Amino acid sequence: MPDSIHAIPEVVILRLPLYVRVLTQLKDEGTEVISSRELGDRLSVTPAQIRKDLSYFGRFGKQGRGYNVSYLVGELRQVLGLDRQWNTAVIGIGRLGRAIINYPGFAPEGFKVVAAFDADPAQVGRQFEDVAIQSIGEMQQTIRERNIAIAIVAVPAPQAQRVISELVSCGVKAILNYAPIAPQVPEDVRVRNIDPVLALQTMTYHLKVRQDEAGS
């Protein structure tokens, strides 16, 4: 690994998980070697972009020979820290929070829900799946004790900013936010928003234009 590893642009970091996804798929299909052109086609990215992105992490490909898929996916997983388990906590154990705890996609990828918190005293002490629901007041201690690096926020919108600020004060540096708000956090904390309504609303404009044209 080159020393310059800390200087990797954020846009590259954001693309790498998709590289890992596609390379894993190729590996599962039995592909052993892939050119930057073929990989670019799969990802809708130019071959030059692929070569530049990967150059931040060392020399993976041999000129004119393509990349060894299995080796490359292993290296990228290591770069991204996907070679270890990450403990997570879900905050807000309503319908959405339960669906998140139930979500079958997290565990196989190394994301384990080890704690659950809710503000409702009637919920606290109950067990959901393998996880005991704790009060918000227990957050700080549990996050430290269970080495929780990532918080998943599923509380209603009006409570979300307050909960996120509390998580920040507990030292959490990575938050997956399902509440429909745009949270404010310090610069060293990362938030990713999962917001299906917002995603739908970015598509309706085009549907509307089409509908209006058809109707006129």
Added chain:
Amino acid sequence: MPDSIHAIPEVVILRLPLYVRVLTQLKDEGTEVISSRELGDRLSVTPAQIRKDLSYFGRFGKQGRGYNVSYLVGELRQVLGLDRQWNTAVIGIGRLGRAIINYPGFAPEGFKVVAAFDADPAQVGRQFEDVAIQSIGEMQQTIRERNIAIAIVAVPAPQAQRVISELVSCGVKAILNYAPIAPQVPEDVRVRNIDPVLALQTMTYHLKVRQDEAGS
């Protein structure tokens, strides 16, 4: 509305739902007028960007007076086609598909799940919530009859591209994809991917760097 409305850059369209979200919040809080500076602060966008984005849709603000929140949110909702109901279908009625049908955030925003499809014959004919589960073979007819504009895909990854291609051939132009793949669609079809694992994987790099530094 100016004639140039078809020339709105896609990046602006992508930002507008967030404007609507924040303006709605301001309206609910009782704010009547807001400057581009204050709105920019809320959205982490420059005031110049706000003014430029909104200029595509007409003259909303008076020089030095700020924007009328209630009027602006109404106009933007109309621009985005959020002033009507959009019928949607969910494909794949497993654990994830059921959570999506159950998701309380869609209906209040005008997105109504009116149909559900699954490949499993044991599921077909069953009722889930208000929706009867139909076979994939019935998709084309139901999409036409029920005026379904948006498809929500919740099938396992290996089936997702085939299902998405079928939806495209049924004339669907907007797809919300929950399967962990990067789907290929024609240019006139829009896909938004909801992918919490990918979102988590964009944050672990920074956590890993921090962990490695603390450990060394």
